[in-house]
Amino acid sequence: MAANITAKTPVSTSLTGRHVHLVPLTMDHLPDLFVAGGGDDEVWRWQGGPTPQTREELGAKLAELLQESERGEFVPFAVIHRDSGRTVGWTTYTAIDTVHRGLEIGWTWYGRAYWRTAVNTETKLLLLDHAFEELGMERVQLKTDHMNHRSQAAIARLGAQREGVLRRHRLRPDGTWRDSVYFSLVREEWPAARTRLAARLDA
Known part of the structure; x- marks a missing residue:
C-alpha cells in the first residue's frame, strides 16, 4: 500500500461467522447483556468502574459507550451468539488512526458462560479480518491489565505478539495503579494467524 494512502475509517456494520x-x-x-453479565464481579473485574448490579447501572455504561461512539472514539459491536440468538457481550474498535493505519480492539466482555468457547476466537477473527482485509489497516493492537493473566493468555492465543508494558498507565477505581500489557498483530503476520484461528474453530 502506498505511503500516501490512508486506511478506511471503521463504521458500524455487521460481521457474521458460524x-x-x-x-x-x-x-x-x-436486556440480554444484563442477563449475560450483569452483577458478575468476575466479568467486570478488569473493565474499570464498579460491577453494574442493576439493569439501570449497566444501561448507564452502555449509554456512555454509545455517546463516545458518536464522537468517533469507539465503533462498538454487540456479540450475538448465533445458536441462542442472545446478545452475550460487546466489543469495540478504538484508538483508530487511519493515517498510520492502525486501530485497537478493546473494551471487550462476554458473559462468563461463554468464556473459553468459540465466541471470543471467532469474534476476534471477524474483527481482525475486517480490519486488515476491508479497512486496510497495517497494525491492530490489544491491551490488558498486567494482572489479568486470563486475558493475556487469550490474546497470545490469537497469535498477537507481546510488545511491552506501559507502567502506571491507568488508575483503577480502588486507587491502585494498572500497568497495561500491549500486544499487536501487523499485516504480514495476519495470514498465518488467520489460518491458526480458523483451524482452532474447526477443531
Whole structure:
C-alpha cells in the first residue's frame, strides 16, 4: 500500500461467522447483556468502574459507550451468539488512526458462560479480518491489565505478539495503579494467524 494512502475509517456494520454475529451495538441489546453479565464481579473485574448490579447501572455504561461512539472514539459491536440468538457481550474498535493505519480492539466482555468457547476466537477473527482485509489497516493492537493473566493468555492465543508494558498507565477505581500489557498483530503476520484461528474453530 502506498505511503500516501490512508486506511478506511471503521463504521458500524455487521460481521457474521458460524458461531457469532457482530452487529452495531444499541440500547436494544441491554436486556440480554444484563442477563449475560450483569452483577458478575468476575466479568467486570478488569473493565474499570464498579460491577453494574442493576439493569439501570449497566444501561448507564452502555449509554456512555454509545455517546463516545458518536464522537468517533469507539465503533462498538454487540456479540450475538448465533445458536441462542442472545446478545452475550460487546466489543469495540478504538484508538483508530487511519493515517498510520492502525486501530485497537478493546473494551471487550462476554458473559462468563461463554468464556473459553468459540465466541471470543471467532469474534476476534471477524474483527481482525475486517480490519486488515476491508479497512486496510497495517497494525491492530490489544491491551490488558498486567494482572489479568486470563486475558493475556487469550490474546497470545490469537497469535498477537507481546510488545511491552506501559507502567502506571491507568488508575483503577480502588486507587491502585494498572500497568497495561500491549500486544499487536501487523499485516504480514495476519495470514498465518488467520489460518491458526480458523483451524482452532474447526477443531
